[in-house]
Amino acid sequence: MGAKMFGARVPRLEDPRLLTGRGSYTDDFHLHGMLEAAFVRSPHSHAKIRAIDKSAALAHSGVVAVYTAQDLPTHLRDQTVPFQVPNPAISQPFQQRLLEDREVCFAGEPIALVVAESRYAAEDAATLVEVDYEILPGASDAKEALAEGAPLCHAGSPNNEGAKYTVGYGDLDAAFSGAHLVHREEFWIHRGGGFAIENRAVVAEYDELRDMVTIWSATQSPFLVKQNVVDMLGWESDRVRVIAPDVGGGFGPKTVYYVEEALIPVVAKELGRPVKWIEDRRENFLATNMERDQYWDMEIAVDADGKLRGVRGRMIHDTGAYMPWGIISPYISATTVPGPYVLPAYKLETRVALTNKVAVTPVRGAGRPQAVFAMERLMDRAAEKLGMDRAEIRRRNLIPTEEMPYSLGLIFRDGKPMTYDSGDYPKCQAEALRIGDYDGFRARQEAARAEGRNIGIGIANYVEGTGLGPFEGATVRVQPSGRICVYTGGGDSGQGHWTTLAQVCADKFGVDISEVDVQTGDTGTIASGVGTFASRIAVNAGSSVHLAANEVREKAIKVASHLLEAAEEDLDIEDGRVVVKGTDQSVGLAEIARAVQGMPGFSLPGGVEPGLEATHYFSPSQSSYCNGTAVVEVEVDIETGHVEILNYAMAHDSGTLINPFVVDGQVQGAVAHGVGNSLLEWMHYDDNANPVSATFAEYLLPSAPETPNVDVVHVESPTPINPLGVKGAGEGGTIPSAAAIAAAIEDALSPFEVEISGAPVTPDMIVGKIRAA
């Protein structure tokens, strides 16, 4: 019997291909006769289009076609992207048209599509498309957009309020009127994007003989692409295949369906030739969805002993010009505030503002970093005002482990009452404090101050709903060669699903993971799927692989009992062979797989169904709640405002671990994203909502020197919600980061009595605050 694979710290199966340049990303496809596309996009945040003249572009050498809205098939001219997640709280669910020819509502909105023999020719011609604009004022800042008399995001709409809702529970009046201490403060979190190093990309090919469209897209969710293509274009579902090949990072924005994923297949079918569109980085800044961008006005009520009595307030969420993903992000924000604490009363009113910017949809963390920032900063303020240690006030309020499962009194984004399934929050916080040497910090700080150095420490907790339904399926199939194949619907954009799903599967057959192939993200290999987002693949696809592999194992034993003429209970599987226990008799999986292919005219052994395979679609009863604590130590240079992260400790509980090596990587990468949101990433817009930072020279991603090593400790509280006990692990690192780093900066600057109430905290802000102090 081979070594146990589930839970082992094994290197990834994906790597040799990717390390030798043999990956296949969407731009790597070179199909026979392929054309290339470039978009004409609005250079204005808000404008009426008076006229479009494409004649010069059409006449340009190498150009095959130029499409404006009026050149699309009739039923698509006014077609908008399907509204994917409706909610009654949404009053103005604006959705984007495939191509706009009346009113553009963000800089980057597509107006025309040029298709040519090369990308170079397509881009030349795109500059020749003449668009006559009447420039309109743009709604830029979300708070200002909701004010009376603000420029309208969409001309003719009554106002810029896209949605409004309130969540909460408990008696707020009692909580606040009887409080020992009440503190009110406003917070903000700035816009931030996914910025995968691979931009979006689509290739589409129409096979006339088979009447079949194949779409390769750098997407996290090929099944959502297929569903939307079918819904929008009216094509039959079995005539469309969507493949997410190697995808160079996702981080949320590649979850959502975009107009380019409709247009490229449409023109490929029209022109009868494959068409490729590769988003360039400028387009990525303009037209790929972003997130964050919220204002919070919050109030906390506590007792003299630091016990929470209530939290209430208002939040404004900037949703951009369209709402393809509804109010998912701000709704998650609203339900994240209570976090790991016993919070007797809570109420948040949210207003969602339409602004003339690219749409806001989830980015790694999905609404949670903002909520955690507001809540954790309130906890710090309460501690400060009570003269209590920041860790101690948290410890006093953590939900005790014995109260799990713990019902919050809120409804989560999955429509289910929020019930934390498992977790040991006190242990998690204690572990983070231990590895971050929190107890030794004040001595370190004193010593540093004696040397004229300003160091500080911050702490933040979070709880995160992961493993969202409705399902993700898996087929496990033993091929006639004996190799095991696993198929699942969500795409892989770096998570290492081949490795981790192979680990779930391999033990069932006693084989090494190298005996297992995993194919992800291809609608041609499994009937249904959802996608890789919301930290859901280990939970959903992992559980499906577990169930399907168990069924295949049982079937192999049943067939083998006929082949070996032995009772099923005398059989076991070792090293990919079914053996008669205590004997040297055995039969290999290859032979069993061939036996159930059948022989013409003969019955299958044991009357089984043909094929050594099984498919399961695991559907969780609710989300499983991951949690964690970040403890961060920083040094602030008071002259330059530079923040150096000296130590980053993270205790992380995502239930049972399939591969700690991979989970460590997920946490470290997620922390880096959080560091970007905390210190660097700033998407500049002018007062009219025109973007002014559309390169990596202006919008700063964290690079190696400013990204810390993360000391990760795993606390494992298995969830009872799925058979593996696993929870999602892809986003936790990002969620508490800004809150902890802001707290650490503030602590470092405590001699100057500087208050940090927003993120990112940039050097100029720090210097400005010190000077103003």
Add this chain to the structure above:
Amino acid sequence: MSDRRTVSVTVNGQSYEREVETRLTLADFLRHELLLTGTHVGCEHGVCGACTILLDGITARSCLMLAVQANGHEITTIEGIAPNEDELHPLQQAFQDNHGLQCGFCTPGMLTTLLEFLRDNPDPTEREVREAISGNLCRCTGYQGIVNAALDAAKRLQAQSGD
């Protein structure tokens, strides 16, 4: 408009000659003319470093160079790093063993940058490694696995050269 020239280059030890538009970038030439798609393009403005190749052994951003500028030069790309089909270069092996990649998109530039760096600095500190890859963006790993891989590779390469 389309000024064309003949470009002769050696890539990973193999000679190629193509007639191309003078404005064709070296990255597009490698990827779409020679079909060596292991080199990636992430920003087209020289910041992300995914397109980094070795030109006569020195790192260069292939998105900021024209194919015609590479005429007569020797290029190494990610496809040319491993000693043979079945074996990885010690740096590549260190990347796998230290979880130095997730989506793999920045990896070609990380590998070429570190090949040059470790050749010139065989025994680097962590800080030096971080500075060396400061012009290569990775959004997946948080750099920790990459830095560990580089330090591990340095040891492996030193052991190898000491053999």
